[in-house]
Amino acid sequence: MLVLGIESSCDETGVALYDGVRGLLAHAVHSQVAMHEAYGGVVPELASRDHIRRLVPLFEQVLAESQCARADIDAIAYTAGPGLAGALLTGASFAASLALALGVPALPIHHLEGHLLSPLLAHDPPAFPFIALLVSGGHTQIMRVTGVGAYELMGESLDDAAGEAFDKTAQLLGLGYPGGPALAKLAETGKPGRFKLPRPMINSGDFMFSFSGLKTAVLTAVRERALTEQDKADLAAEFQEAATEVVATKALAACSVTGLKTLVVAGGVGANRRLRERLNLEAGQAGIRVCYPELALCTDNGAMIAFAGALRLQAGLVDARAHNGAFVVRPRWPLTTT
Numbered sequence: 001m002l003v004l005g006i007e008s009s010c011d012e013t014g015v016a017l018y019d020g021v022r023g024l025l026a027h028a029v030h031s032q033v034a035m036h037e038a039y040g041g042v043v044p045e046l047a048s049r050d051h052i053r054r055l056v057p058l059f060e061q062v063l064a065e066s067q068c069a070r071a072d073i074d075a076i077a078y079t080a081g082p083g084l085a086g087a088l089l090t091g092a093s094f095a096a097s098l099a100l101a102l103g104v105p106a107l108p109i110h111h112l113e114g115h116l117l118s119p120l121l122a123h124d125p126p127a128f129p130f131i132a133l134l135v136s137g138g139h140t141q142i143m144r145v146t147g148v149g150a151y152e153l154m155g156e157s158l159d160d161a162a163g164e165a166f167d168k169t170a171q172l173l174g175l176g177y178p179g180g181p182a183l184a185k186l187a188e189t190g191k192p193g194r195f196k197l198p199r200p201m202i203n204s205g206d207f208m209f210s211f212s213g214l215k216t217a218v219l220t221a222v223r224e225r226a227l228t229e230q231d232k233a234d235l236a237a238e239f240q241e242a243a244t245e246v247v248a249t250k251a252l253a254a255c256s257v258t259g260l261k262t263l264v265v266a267g268g269v270g271a272n273r274r275l276r277e278r279l280n281l282e283a284g285q286a287g288i289r290v291c292y293p294e295l296a297l298c299t300d301n302g303a304m305i306a307f308a309g310a311l312r313l314q315a316g317l318v319d320a321r322a323h324n325g326a327f328v329v330r331p332r333w334p335l336t337t338t
């Protein structure tokens, strides 16, 4: 069973080939970061146009790398949402047309399901059930996962997502776009504790988050006086401490409440070193195993979409419309309704 995966929900074009027996055969990603940098954020129309330019060459590239032919493909999985409507449409229409031409099913995949299942691509994959912590640019969610397609939302952010908070804070500190990795890098040279930032909702007794107050606290500190380079690094370090403390505390509390001993971490913020350090230490003390996708698969990619498609096929979760050339995009789509 060879599944082609297509990801185009935001500013990365990802294409991959996953084989049910041989595993991931090839994956290629084109990042649009350099193109959007000048605008300080993703410009949706430019994103769509660039996806269109990249999809075919990336498809040819993964075919060549995996030494597969088009006729070998058994199914095409594509990100149907959530994401930017125009960007989603490019991948969805490419996937549906190719599927129609090849006479294979086109499978609409939820972007977060791709992230959530991606740690299962690792060599020693975790078994169901587990707690999943999804921390991306658009979402911060804690899910109880009992199987493929069985996701129970335990809590999520009431406002900004964790990645969004990293990005907005980075912007306040003049670090540009995309801010998350740049802020994490700056934090390494800073000292947390000099500036005092809140740990929003850490004692709320549930699994909900709020990051907009944290961002506002950074804004207040930035406005109070002109910051030196060291001030900025210290503020970045304190922000990273605050954000990762809240996220790690709630994720581990979800494990404790449910009695589950496996925590899966997915989404771009899952690449954050300080978050990993915290989770590994605290989970270790609580006898909880923490699983991450490999670093290259933390941010958006086609491999996670191909893999989620393959698991859905195996589980018999295929939409009857998969064969008729129709395609759907759902810019807003709760994961619990997949």
Ligand code: KG4
Binding pocket: 010, 135, 136, 137, 138, 139, 162, 163, 164, 166, 167, 178, 179, 180, 181, 184, 267, 268, 269, 270, 271, 272, 273, 298, 299, 300
């Ligand atoms: O999952 P992802 O690639 O795209 C979405 O689905 O949103 O996540 C992107 C987010 C961005 O907000 C980015 O700043 C953040 O993940 N991110 C990080 C790091 N690497 C990426 N945030 C903190 N530390 C990092 N090392």
Ligand code: ZN
Binding pocket: 111, 115, 136, 137, 267, 268, 299, 300
């Ligand atoms: Zn993502």
